[in-house]
Amino acid sequence: MFAENLTETLLRVLERPELKVLAQFCCITLNPSIGHPFQVNRQGDITLGAPCLGEETVVAFHLRHALELAVLLKKTSESQRETTRIILAAARTTARFWLLDSCADQPPPEAWVRVFSAADVPTKAALKAVYPVFQPLVAEAGGHEQRPLSSGEWDEIFDWLVKAWSLIGPVEALMAEGGDARLSVGVRTGLNHYGCSHRPRPWAVTFASSTASSLSERGFTGGELARLALMRAVLQGNAHTFLKQKARDIRGYLAGFFGLVDSDAVILSPSGTDSALAVLAFSAACNKPVTTVLTAPDETGSGVPFAAQGCHFAQETARGVLVEKGSLVDGFPADTRCLTLPLRNVEGGLRLSDDVVHSCQVMVAEEVAAGRRVLLHVLDLSKTGLLAPDMEAIAALCAAYPGCLDVVVDACQTRLMPQRVKTYLDREWAVMVTGSKFYTGPPFCGALLLPDSWKKRLAHGGLPAGLAAYANQCEWPSSPACQVLASGANHGLLLRWSAARAEMEAFAAIPADVVSERLHSFLHAVTQAILTQPDLQLLTPYVPQRPILPDDWDRRQTILSFMVRAPEAPDIDTPLDFDRCRKLYQWLNADVSDYVPLVDRKLGALLCHIGQPVALPHPHARGGKAAALRLSAGARLISGEPSHDGLGTKARMAREIADARKVLEKISLILAHWSAIATADPLPSYAPKFSMGFPALGADGSSCHHGNGGGSQQAGITISSLALGRS
Structure with missing residues (x-):
């Protein structure tokens, strides 16, 4: 292969x-004359050697190792103990990077990868044996060797x-x-x-903020x-x-x-x-x-009915404790009951708001x-953008039963202005929010916001063990209490919130009138595209009923939900059933x-990554259960x-509108x-199939092929990292 x-x-x-x-x-x-994969110094200089002129995943491995080592060593002292810690930490991070970056059956480029990627710490003898491999990678001042x-x-x-x-590893x-099995990478x-990644996927079309989003480059940088x-x-x-x-x-x-x-x-x-x-x-x-009383639990989370009764909702907790799903969490009362307040009728249509309020009033009065x-x-x-029951009616209900009713607002979609949360x-209603839905941070970063009266309860009572x-x-x-x-501390949760915070800060910097205009x-454009697509049926848009605020943007439906025609049917009167809609959702990605x-x-x-299908009753769908896919506007x-x-x-x-139309065209x-x-049943993938590695991107985000960038056979080619790609 030519050097260029x-x-x-x-x-x-x-x-x-x-x-x-x-x-x-x-x-x-780049200096191919050096025999080592690279050398770094404490000024952040990296010289890449001949092994960095090989197969792309191997090049990425060595470069990731060099970057980690150079950044951690930068401006440190020449203390041998500190240097050794850095060398071992960089090796551990790089080994875990290889596991995420390579094919399962691809042999690692260095023998130490398996040792450093393992869940258990290597033995002291193994560390001593492998350490001489790492020492030549660090160029000390004056050329003296490490003692x-x-x-x-x-x-x-x-x-x-x-x-x-x-605690050592790549951020992805x-x-x-610190979440659960749903965060594990296939x-x-x-x-x-x-269906998303903790690495950026700028080549993918993503309108999945009603479910979860892959990190953007901004969010990745924050993390x-x-x-x-x-x-x-x-x-x-x-x-x-x-x-x-x-x-x-x-x-x-x-809080701020x-x-x-x-x-x-x-x-x-x-x-x-x-x-x-x-x-x-x-x-x-x-x-x-x-x-x-759970409002439409089928439009929230599958584990919420368990949690609402004080029961374990998975086999493992976010802290990694193995538990029995469905069993009572220690310290929670066994006599907790759970009732459901549906928002849709048996045919999948929305119930009248007054009927929902009346049902809620009856439930509360009886209990x-x-x-x-x-x-x-x-x-x-909700998952399909519903705001219910009527909030003023709930406020009246609280006044009618003082001291008997707690209200928590499930705002986990967080598709509302911060002023609404404060209201x-x-x-005295608690509010659940996340950074992982509208704000497009990584999945599994949530928060519970407490009113004053709830905070005071901590001063007068304990928490379940x-x-x-x-x-x-x-x-x-x-x-x-x-x-x-x-x-301890949940490092995964804190890193995810760091990524989400970067997105929240960027969104908060946009004036509200500009948000509304965009x-x-x-x-409007995507709604029209769905309406004119014969294979799709838009669910009747639900406009959130909120008090008017200056330049408010949250009184519009930002989740566009639609059903899809069954492939054997002549028209949308027979929609795709839930199971096959889930397949369609996967094949889009x-x-x-x-x-x-x-x-x-x-x-x-x-x-194309969009919101997971939501099950809906439908008399013409297979098994009486259709599904709605969701294309959402996020921060x-x-x-x-x-x-x-x-x-x-x-x-x-x-381009965003054009990308949304491409999603509909791919359906x-x-x-x-x-x-x-269906016969092939292709799996979703982090990146599309290319002959070598990952697609490069042009200025418009489309796939492109790099020019040779100087394509030289010289021994020392300087690569300005600041000029590479988009910062």
Whole structure:
């Protein structure tokens, strides 16, 4: 292979969005004459050797190793113990990167990868044996060699590594921890259960904010910078202190974002379901049997009915504790009841608002009369964008039963202005929010916001002991009642919130009138596209009924839900059933180009991620159950992202609309070739199929092929990392 082509491979690897964050801190040169994969110094200089002119995944491996080592070494002293810690930490991070980046059956480029990627810390003997491989990678000032470590120093380093091992890794791996199995990345797909990635996917079309989103380059940068700060704390042996402070910082940020007085009104939780369990703990603290009334639980989360009764909702908690799903969490009362308040009729249509309110009033009256406290979950908004029951009617209900009714607003979609949240809290209603829906942060970053009266309950009662399996003290208010919680910290949760915070800050910087204008142009155009597509049927848009605020943007439907024609049916009167709609959802996020005509292969290769299907009753669907797919407007649509740099606002919004139309076109393409695609049943994938590695992107976000970038055979080619790609 010609040298210029190999250099082109290196440039393509440097273009990868998850490597550019670290590359900005380094100066990178190429010198194929050196025999080592690379050498770094303490000024952030990296010299890449001949092994970096090979196969693309191997090049990415060595470059990731060099970047990690160079950034962590930068401006450190030549202390041998500190250098050894950095070398071992960089190897651990790189080994875990290889597991995420390569095919399962691909042999690692270095023998030490398997040892450093394992869940258990290597033995001291194994570390001593492999360490000489790493020493030549660090070029010390004056060219002097690192002295051998004493036995006592190795003992100290090994003890440190045992404590630090679980905290060391690339941010895309650490973010997948501290949630549940749904965050695990599939070996064959490179995606988690939600069909998204903790690495950016700028080549994919993403309108999935009603479910979960892959990180943007902005969100990834927020998470990666937080990880680097964590790594420096890990190297100094004070990770626990750092994480506790990070939890306080994030709680303080969320308090300020939603207009609260202080961080003691904020509880961090991995998910809305975890928040629902915490909510029940507050209601149960009032020493009355609790009846939870769930509004349309089929439009929230599948685990919420378990949590609403104080039961474990999965086999493993966010803290990694194995539990029995459906069994009572220790300390929660066994007499908790759960009732359901439906919003749709048996045919899938919306019930009248007055009927919903009346049903709610009857439930509350009967439960209060039976001597029970009612915990009412109301929705702002549901999976399909419903706001219900009527909030003024709920306020009247609270006035009618003072001291007998707790209200929590499930605003986990967080498709509302912060002023609305403050209004709910002023009514003494708790509010559940996330950074992972509208704000397009990574999945599993939630929070519960407490009104004053709920905070006071912590001063007068304890928390169920079983909550220690779910939450840490640093995620809750400072209160003696919280001492029952675990003393650790959820690093995955804090890194995910760091990524979400970057998106929230970018969105908050856009004036409200601009937000409203951009939403209107996008939603109007896409609504018209759905209405004119014969394979689709738009669910009747539900306009959230809210008080008018100046330049408000949250009184419009930002989740466009639609049913899809069954492939064997002549028209949309027979919609796709739930099971096959789920397949369609997966194939949208897969490269199906091998199963469609040549003229359609570009569209077939396009990876499209939208909201998961929501089950709906329908008399003409198979089994009486249809489904609605969801195409949503999220914060990133408004604020843009780094991969949009170079596009003006009008051009960017036009491209967003065009991308949404491509999603609809790919649905019709799949329907037209349903049999062939169903036979192959292709899996979703992190990136489309290319002959080598990951696609490079042009200024407009389309796939492109790099020029040779100088394509030189010289021994020392300087690569300016600041000029590579979009910053």
